[in-house]
Amino acid sequence: MEETVIRLGGKRRTTFMEKVREILPEGGHLNLCLTCGACSSGCPATGLEGLDPRKFLRMAALGLDEEILATDWVWMCTQCQRCIYVCPMKIDIPRLVYNVRAAWPREKRPKGIRGSCDMALRNDSCSAMGASPEDFRFVVEDVLAEYREAQPEFAAMEAPIDKAGAEFFLNQNSREPVTEPDEMVPLWKLLHLAGADWTYGSKGWGGENYCMFLGDDAAWKHITATAARQAEELGCKVFLNTE
Amino acid sequence: MVKTAVGEENFIDMQPNRSNNYCCGGGGGFLQSGFKAQRLEFGRLKDEQIRATGAQYCIAGCHNCHAQIHELSEHYGGGYHVIHLWTLLCLALGILGPNERAYLGDDLREVAVFHPESAK
Structure with a gap:
C-alpha cells in the first residue's frame, strides 16, 4: 500500500476534470463516480507505483492536478478502456489520462x-x-x-x-x-x-x-x-x- | 476464423475474454516509454491468463501486443509462441513458405512448408 498521505488543500483548483468535461459527450461522465472501485480491481496497472484508476480519478475530482503531474502514472496506463467497460457509470478515465499526458511539457514526456x-x-x-x-x-x-x-x-x-x-x-x-x-x-x-x-x-x-x-x-x-x-x-x- | 484454421478442439479462449479481457501492456506507448519493469508487471496478468490455457501458441492482433506478449513469454518463462493471424491462416492454407516462419516454434517450423527449396 501507498504510505504517503495525500493532503487536501483548502482551495479547489481543478483543471483536468473541467478540460475533459468540455470535450466529451455528456461530460464524459467524469463527475458520476460512485467510488465503487470496479475500475481498479480489473486494471492491470493497479499497484504500479501507487497507481490505481479510482484514486487517479478522485484526485482529479478533488483538483489535485499538481500531485497527479508529479507521478509517472499516465505513462503506465495503456488506455485500454477496460475501466470504462466495467464502470457502472461509463466514466472515461482513459481520456483523462490522455489529457494529463498532453499537459506534460513535451520535452519531459518519455523520450x-x-x-x-x-x-x-x-x-x-x-x-x-x-x-x-x-x-x-x-x-x-x-x-x-x-x-x-x-x-x-x-x-x-x-x-x-x-x-x-x-x-x-x-x-x-x-x-x-x-x-x-x-x-x-x-x-x-x-x-x-x-x-x-x-x-x-x-x-x-x-x-x-x-x-x-x-x-x-x-x-x-x-x-x-x-x-x-x-x-x-x-x-x-x-x-x-x-x- | 481461427477455429476453422486450427480445428474446434485446438482453439482455447482465455478467460476472461472479449471486452472483459485484460490488456497485455504493450500499447499506449508503454513499450517505448522506458518503464520496463512496470510494463512487465502490468503484463503479469496477461501472462497468467495465457499460461492457464495451456496453449502453445498465442495469436496477437497487433504489433504492440505481439512484441509485448513475446517478451512476457520469455521473461516469465511460459515458453509459448506468439504469432500473427496471417501466419496461422497461410499455414492452414498450405502456402506459408520457409522464410515466413520466424515466429513458429520447432513443432510447426517444418510442417507443410510451401516451396521449401526457397529457404534463405
Missing part, C-alpha cells in the same frame, strides 16, 4: 515515445522508424519480385503503392518493411487469394501513431490526416487499418 513521434514527422511516410517513401517502395518491390519468382503460384500477386481507384487502402506497421520484410508476405498472399483490390499509399503508409500516445494533438492529427488524404486522393473506398 522513446517522443522520438517515435518525431521520426514520423520527418517525411510523408509517417513511419515511426523514419523510413522514407522511397525506401518503402524499394523494399516492397524487391520482396514482391523475389516471392513471385520463388513461389510461381503467386507469380501474379501484387503489392501496389498508390494504385488509383483501389477498393482498399492498407497501412503497414514499419517494423516489417524495416526489420523483417518477409513478414509482409502472408497478408499479401491472403489478399491475393481473396481477390481484393488493394493498395498501400506512398504517403501515410506507416500504421503506427506514436504522436497519439505522446499526447501531441497537432502531430497526431497531421499523421492521421496524411494517411486519410492519400486514401481519399487515390479514390479508395475502405481504409484497412492493420494496426
Whole structure:
C-alpha cells in the first residue's frame, strides 16, 4: 500500500476534470463516480507505483492536478478502456489520462515515445522508424519480385503503392518493411487469394501513431490526416487499418 | 476464423475474454516509454491468463501486443509462441513458405512448408 498521505488543500483548483468535461459527450461522465472501485480491481496497472484508476480519478475530482503531474502514472496506463467497460457509470478515465499526458511539457514526456513521434514527422511516410517513401517502395518491390519468382503460384500477386481507384487502402506497421520484410508476405498472399483490390499509399503508409500516445494533438492529427488524404486522393473506398 | 484454421478442439479462449479481457501492456506507448519493469508487471496478468490455457501458441492482433506478449513469454518463462493471424491462416492454407516462419516454434517450423527449396 501507498504510505504517503495525500493532503487536501483548502482551495479547489481543478483543471483536468473541467478540460475533459468540455470535450466529451455528456461530460464524459467524469463527475458520476460512485467510488465503487470496479475500475481498479480489473486494471492491470493497479499497484504500479501507487497507481490505481479510482484514486487517479478522485484526485482529479478533488483538483489535485499538481500531485497527479508529479507521478509517472499516465505513462503506465495503456488506455485500454477496460475501466470504462466495467464502470457502472461509463466514466472515461482513459481520456483523462490522455489529457494529463498532453499537459506534460513535451520535452519531459518519455523520450522513446517522443522520438517515435518525431521520426514520423520527418517525411510523408509517417513511419515511426523514419523510413522514407522511397525506401518503402524499394523494399516492397524487391520482396514482391523475389516471392513471385520463388513461389510461381503467386507469380501474379501484387503489392501496389498508390494504385488509383483501389477498393482498399492498407497501412503497414514499419517494423516489417524495416526489420523483417518477409513478414509482409502472408497478408499479401491472403489478399491475393481473396481477390481484393488493394493498395498501400506512398504517403501515410506507416500504421503506427506514436504522436497519439505522446499526447501531441497537432502531430497526431497531421499523421492521421496524411494517411486519410492519400486514401481519399487515390479514390479508395475502405481504409484497412492493420494496426 | 481461427477455429476453422486450427480445428474446434485446438482453439482455447482465455478467460476472461472479449471486452472483459485484460490488456497485455504493450500499447499506449508503454513499450517505448522506458518503464520496463512496470510494463512487465502490468503484463503479469496477461501472462497468467495465457499460461492457464495451456496453449502453445498465442495469436496477437497487433504489433504492440505481439512484441509485448513475446517478451512476457520469455521473461516469465511460459515458453509459448506468439504469432500473427496471417501466419496461422497461410499455414492452414498450405502456402506459408520457409522464410515466413520466424515466429513458429520447432513443432510447426517444418510442417507443410510451401516451396521449401526457397529457404534463405
